[in-house]
Each structure stands twice: as C-alpha cells, then as structure tokens.
Amino acid sequence: MGLLDMPVFTALTDKMRWHQTRQGLLAENVANAETPGYRGRDLKQFDFADQLGAFSSASVTTTATQPMHFSASSEGDSSFGAQAMANFEITPEGNGVSLEDEMMKVTTNLMDYQAATSIYQKSIKILRTAMGRQA
Secondary structure (H helix, E strand, C coil): CCHHHCHHHHHHHHHHHHHHHHHHHHHHHHHCCCCCCCCCCCCCCCCHHHHHCCHHHCCCCCCCCCCCCCCCCHHHHHHHCCCCCCCCCCCCCCCCCCHHHHHHHHHHHHHHHHHHHHHHHHHHHHHHHHCCCCC
C-alpha cells in the first residue's frame, strides 16, 4: 500500500471530487435560473464518517465526576431542533432557483474545496518531512 492510498488521503480525494461534482450542479442551477419549470438540484451531503470507516468507530465520552460538573454528550444535539429544510421559492413560471441561495452555495462549496486541498497538501508535506525529504 502506497502512502497516498491511506484512508485519509482517499477520503480527501473523494471529498474534492464531491465538491467538483457539486460545483457543476450549482453552475447548472445558476444557468437555468430563468428557465420556466426548472427545479434546482444539489448533492447529498458528503460524510467523512462513511469514508473513514475504521477511524469513525472510535468514540470519546465524558463523565461527570462531581455533581456540579456538566456532562457533555452528542445525544443532546436533538434538543436544538435541527432539521433539514427546503429553502426555495417558486416563481409564477414554476422555476425553483434562487440566485442568492445558489451563489451562497457556490461560495461555500469553493471554500470547503480549498480547505480540503490545503489539508491534502499539508498532509503530504508532513509525510515528506517525516521521511526526511524537504520539497
């Protein structure tokens, strides 16, 4: 197994491909913003836990050792009422694309892609340094 075949690099490569595919779909949405009857499309959110498999099985829990301590766990997240929402407007022509929403998605997608490529590059640099190669 080569160094670049490590699960972290595979997951980062898949994440970058996901962002490239999403950018294409978002560009289609913007291009068809005035097309009657067109409904915007988006990809299912990328999940690193599915990609990393073995790494995601490890979990960390906290325990309150004193009565005045707070206990933190991920099970309490549902109290915030997080839910998937469909944020779109339908025009009289039947078009469901909001340019403002799409441009925000494009910007977010670009920033996330840049973060993934930066992590990838820095990880390779760390491995090269660890092997004694400066380049």
